[in-house]
Amino acid sequence: MPTDKLYYSDSYVTNFTARIVSSVALPSGQSAVILDRTAFYPESGGQPADTGLIDGFRVLDVQEKNGEILHILDTCPKEEKVTGTVDWARRFDHMQQHSGEHVLTGAFGKVLNASNIGFHLGQTSSQIDLDIEVLTAEQAAEVERAANTIVFKNTPIHIHFIDSSGLNKFPLRKQPTKHYDNLRLIEVPDFDCCPCGGTHVASTGEIGLIKIRSWERKKSGIRIDFVCGLRALADYQEKNETVKDLSGKLSVPPAELSSAYDKQAARLDTLNKELTAAQKELTQHLAHKLYSQSQVSGDWHIITYTQTNISPAALNDLARELITHPAAVALLAGSNADNTKAHLVFGANPTLTDVNMNAALKVALPHINGKGGGSPQAAQGGGSNIAGIRQALAVARDFLLESK
Template sequence: MNTQRLYYDDAYQTQFSARILARLQAGAHPAVVLDQTCFYPTGGGQPHDLGTLGEARVLDVQTTPEGAVLHILEANPTGEMIAGALDWARRLDHMQQHTGQHILSRAFEVLHNANTVGFHLSENTVTVDLDQDTFSLADLDAVEDLANQIVRQDQPVRAWFPDADALATLPLRKISEKVSGAVRVVEIGTFDVCACGGTHVVRTGEIGLIKIIRTEKKKGKTRVEFACGQRALLDYRQKNRRLLELAATLTTGYWEVGQAVARLQEELKGLQKDLKAARGQVLQAEAEALWQAVALGIHPGVVVYVEVGRDPGELQILANLISQKSGAVALLGSAGERGHLVLACAEDVPQDMAALLKQTLAQLGVQRGGGSPRLAQSGGLCHLRKPSCRWLAGGRGSAAHQRRAGLSASITLKMMGHRPAPLNVSARVQRKSGVKAG
């Protein structure tokens, strides 16, 4: 059971009649094999055609292992004979992109001895993969110029199946091992000849334009994205409009957009530097205020501070600033959907913050977090709800110091669905600003 592929003889034919040879099922959709078809099946880097068979939309076209063309449909057609109609806009787009790819690949080969090792055509992008990874902008411009020169020359494009003797005389590049049986050849004037089973225009002028869009290095190769014909026009139109919009926003000419953006970037860097300095001063003042708030407390030196939605980076800066004070311990938290906890202490405080944090989080069933004896933190406490820190701390007198080996502390956080046993609270001072002193 085989299918005559009408597009081999005429890629411009869009309507045909055919006999249904077989009715099959492809997943949830009906499928048919015809005695002949204009529909191109996915293959060789080119996607399938779309259109209708009878009243049913064609959803996909594939080649069976036996070589027949399988049409996957939206609905099951009736009757033995059926009329088919192609989506011509899609077919023409594929023809422009595929013939354009042949020209572009040959231009890379002629100018840089770069071979095409991959080709991909989709609804939105067209790419070729080259076996080299070093192309300058001047190199790409030269390739693009040569390719468009071939387009403007309106050279003829011929596709045919040569016999074995004729095939042996053609200057073909390596034929893919996937190709079996008769080999179809596509010849572009005197510029290129290669084996290909895809659909192509009959003259290069129909491509209109070949435009390289961007390149990307990938494992010793270069992926070149490009556009041909209507795609190239739409790409230019979209980018031109956006460039003009940017120019209007920046109140400059489109040719000066780059310089205008560079100036804005420099201004932004200066403002960010000033902002960082100002934030540093504010945080320094805030750290001093927190420190002064606990100076007269029952447990001087222990700063406990919790605020909803506080930036974790600022908490760490505050903790570092506070822990520069002799005898200081900073226990800071940010409540909310992504809670954060920062513990820090001065060098002269005989307490391991990392161990204390680990012990605290264990009570909550949380394992993330860590740090050093002087500073530890944990983030992503997604169940954290408006936490409160409760502290049990020894006095600073020598007797208390000996009994508690410096400072013993435990932290409990009110968690969603978790209410630990209450601790005895020695002291806590709540300020309207959110500062707690203990």
């Protein structure tokens, strides 16, 4: 006997009694029971499974395998006759989202002649894949209005059980992909009708607000991210709090947030340019000072320098500035802000052909437990031993002088 699927005819059934037909040991080590009747919806058609309790034991998942509905539990009941309780908050949330998907898909079909080619009901939002290549903000707003108009009408949602011969009596938005002896249709009269095995609200008003949050190109179509009902309320509350917070921080009313942001962004861009120019000037000044204090060995000017709280990029900028000076050989080291990583940046003036900065780096890296590489003219690397920085520079300098 197949399991009597109570959710098929009434999505509002959350408490029921049943008999355990059999128990199944799963490869995962968990156990599952098969009941003679159930209100627990198994994962299917893009909709997640119900959860809840069977005789007080947690229902972790519900799956349909080879026509049997497996209730996966943390502990199996010992009694043959059991009582099941579906988590109503989760069930109703899924009912709102799935029914909202039908209405939203119907609106896309009415407004843009777009077809639904995929659906996923997620934990925080849901997605519809459409067979269109472009969606504009104006089109999305028009579709939203059409969908929410149906919500506000509180149109009854009908469930029909038919055989294949009765299909031509209904204006299906898509035909079944294979033959079925019995088919379940979900109909929003004069708006949407399609085969579906999911749980749904009794009328469109229970869906609550339908809100398209975003969309993106996905393969050959458009993926719509949307929320309905209580999820839409939570989404609005979160965004309203964000708007209030930003409005207070920028001292402007919500309607002026966009222009206030543009002004702040322009000001920040100007400040960044000024900061970049100042940093370049400071780097040039420091390079000149270091070069004037460099160790002269024959025709080389060797600069060894260490700085804390400096990024590899800033250290590179200093090295590039230093090696513009005649015969400069720069051996630079630094550490990041929290003193967890050491950087080495070595460089030589391009006119120097008798140096090998990569070889110098190789002898220095073990002292910082580092890795890196480069060319005879420029090399760099990083490591975790901050305490070995000075020794690394000393070893590199000695190596260059000995190989001179």
